[in-house]
Amino acid sequence: MPEKFPADLTTLRRRLLTREVTSTMVTRALLERIAVLDERLGAYLLVDGEGALAGAAAADERLDAGTPAGPLDGIPLALKDILSTRGRRTTCGSRMLEHFVPAYDATVVERLHAAGAVVLGKLNMDEFAMGSSTENSAFKPTRNPWAPDRVPGGSSGGSAAAVAAGLCAAALGSDTGGSIRQPASFCGVVGMKPTYGRVSRYGLVAFASSLDQLGPVTRTVSDAALLLGVMAGHDPRDSTSVNTPVPDYVAALGLPLEGLAIGVPREYFIDGMEDDVRQAVQAAIDFCAGRGARVEEVSLPHTEYAVAAYYLIATAEASSNLARYDGVKYGLRESGGENLLDMYLDTRSQGFGPEVKRRIMLGTYALSAGYYDAYYRKAQQVRTLVSRDFARVFERVDLLMAPVTPTVAFRLGEKIDDPLQMYLNDILTIPVNLAGLPAISVPCGFSAAGLPVGLQIIGRPFAEETILAAARCYEEAHDWVERRPEL
Numbered sequence: 001m002p003e004k005f006p007a008d009l010t011t012l013r014r015r016l017l018t019r020e021v022t023s024t025m026v027t028r029a030l031l032e033r034i035a036v037l038d039e040r041l042g043a044y045l046l047v048d049g050e051g052a053l054a055g056a057a058a059a060d061e062r063l064d065a066g067t068p069a070g071p072l073d074g075i076p077l078a079l080k081d082i083l084s085t086r087g088r089r090t091t092c093g094s095r096m097l098e099h100f101v102p103a104y105d106a107t108v109v110e111r112l113h114a115a116g117a118v119v120l121g122k123l124n125m126d127e128f129a130m131g132s133s134t135e136n137s138a139f140k141p142t143r144n145p146w147a148p149d150r151v152p153g154g155s156s157g158g159s160a161a162a163v164a165a166g167l168c169a170a171a172l173g174s175d176t177g178g179s180i181r182q183p184a185s186f187c188g189v190v191g192m193k194p195t196y197g198r199v200s201r202y203g204l205v206a207f208a209s210s211l212d213q214l215g216p217v218t219r220t221v222s223d224a225a226l227l228l229g230v231m232a233g234h235d236p237r238d239s240t241s242v243n244t245p246v247p248d249y250v251a252a253l254g255l256p257l258e259g260l261a262i263g264v265p266r267e268y269f270i271d272g273m274e275d276d277v278r279q280a281v282q283a284a285i286d287f288c289a290g291r292g293a294r295v296e297e298v299s300l301p302h303t304e305y306a307v308a309a310y311y312l313i314a315t316a317e318a319s320s321n322l323a324r325y326d327g328v329k330y331g332l333r334e335s336g337g338e339n340l341l342d343m344y345l346d347t348r349s350q351g352f353g354p355e356v357k358r359r360i361m362l363g364t365y366a367l368s369a370g371y372y373d374a375y376y377r378k379a380q381q382v383r384t385l386v387s388r389d390f391a392r393v394f395e396r397v398d399l400l401m402a403p404v405t406p407t408v409a410f411r412l413g414e415k416i417d418d419p420l421q422m423y424l425n426d427i428l429t430i431p432v433n434l435a436g437l438p439a440i441s442v443p444c445g446f447s448a449a450g451l452p453v454g455l456q457i458i459g460r461p462f463a464e465e466t467i468l469a470a471a472r473c474y475e476e477a478h479d480w481v482e483r484r485p486e487l
């Protein structure tokens with residue numbers, strides 16, 4: 001039997017500070033657990049045992065001296081492999097970057113180090129974060145810890161699976177159209193996408209820059225508050241990062257549900273939604289009403305157009321962002337041919353997987369002169385309408401509550417040959433990205449087959465505190481986070 005399931009981040013922090021445990025002990029135990037369990041799960045792309053143990057030893061010295069570096073001192077975390085790590089391979093799930101070793105750390109990685117965190121390794125993901133199942137990873141699929149024949153969701157599938165299986169205390173993910181919330185929901189963990197601009201994107205490999213945002217993937221809501229507090233803040237190296245003070249998210253956790261107005265968007269309870277999902281989410285909303293929240297149905301009328309708009313805007317931005325992978329400056333270089341054009345063609349043909357190629361083609365088409373007005377401009381107009389829907393309901397309510405996905409985790413192979421079905425899975429997460437809003441997925445039950453269901457809580461821009469407080473109130477009164485997958 002591998003080392004036992006690790007404590008959550010908040011508990012671990014307390015035990016480290018009281019020296020009940022050392023960072024070296026915890027880090028060793030996790031590395032052992034990864035060695036035993038991850039072959040089957042496939043959550044990690046890189047395990048940095050040496051680096052982690054060196055980090056743990058340094059943290060123990062500080063903790064022994066009573067001078068912790070910051071709120072995460074000695075805590076072993078893991079990073080989605082979309083984050084640039086100095087001297088450590090960063091693949092973004094792609095052959096294109098299979099051997100790429102960055103020269104610098106992403107801002108969030110710097111912040112984690114400054115707070116004392118120990119980095120265990122890099123986590124699996126869909127290639128360039130394009131996907132909803134982690135099956136698009138160029139290296140291997142990740143399996144859902146609750147059911148090995150099911151996907152963990154994506155694109156941060158490695159992050160959610162690693163947290164759910166106790167292979168790190170917490171992880172970082174990125175969310176462009178749902179990639180933190182959907183895998184969190186599928187794996188029964190907490191995942192938060194902050195407001196666009198709240199967390200620096202510097203050193204995050206770009207997919208769709210107007211939508212990408214980093215966030216925490218954790219076992220509990222308190223852990224999410226703690227980790228977000230370290231990640232968030234202004235960064236002059238990301239021009240879209242916002243220069244407003246970072247509140248004390250942990251302190252905000254005590255706020256009550258009483259008196260909050262909660263909207264339930266009618267359009268989010270779509271046909272084809274599984275009954276188990278509908279019932280678990282409805283029960284969570286009823287709980288909030290029982291705690292004194294005022295619950296009302298609201299309408300977000302343009303929801304049905306969001307997926308189409310997203311798959312034009314995100315692909316258009318991706319076609320531009322991914323133009324840099326041409327074999328010249330970094331990453332893969334292939335050439336069987338004679339000239340520069342052959343090198344571009346060979347490099348891009350061999351370096352990108354089928355989903356990435358599909359998106360580059362779709363995005364290039366949407367941006368091309370003859371089609372720009374019909375597709376790209378129209379999609380941007382829809383984006384404005386989706387944002388206005390939210391702005392209108394947030395004049396009346398403080399939060400929105402809804403499911404994260406229409407179904408629980410699906411089977412490996414089930415949707416991989418049908419891109420449209422895969423895209424439709426994102427229907428309830430994408431509108432939030434288009435509007436740049438913060439949202440969380442918090443576990444709210446299990447299906448009859450024992451698969452986790454997530455509750456999505458969406459807030460106004462920069463209302464992370466309200467979201468976290470409501471999620472915490474709910475979590476505290478339920479025992480979902482106590483359940484463990486059998487591994």
Ligand code: GLN
Pocket residue numbers: 129130131132154155174175176177178179180207314426
């Ligand atoms: N599943 C969505 C997509 O494939 C979202 C991905 C993401 O958020 N990175 O684009």
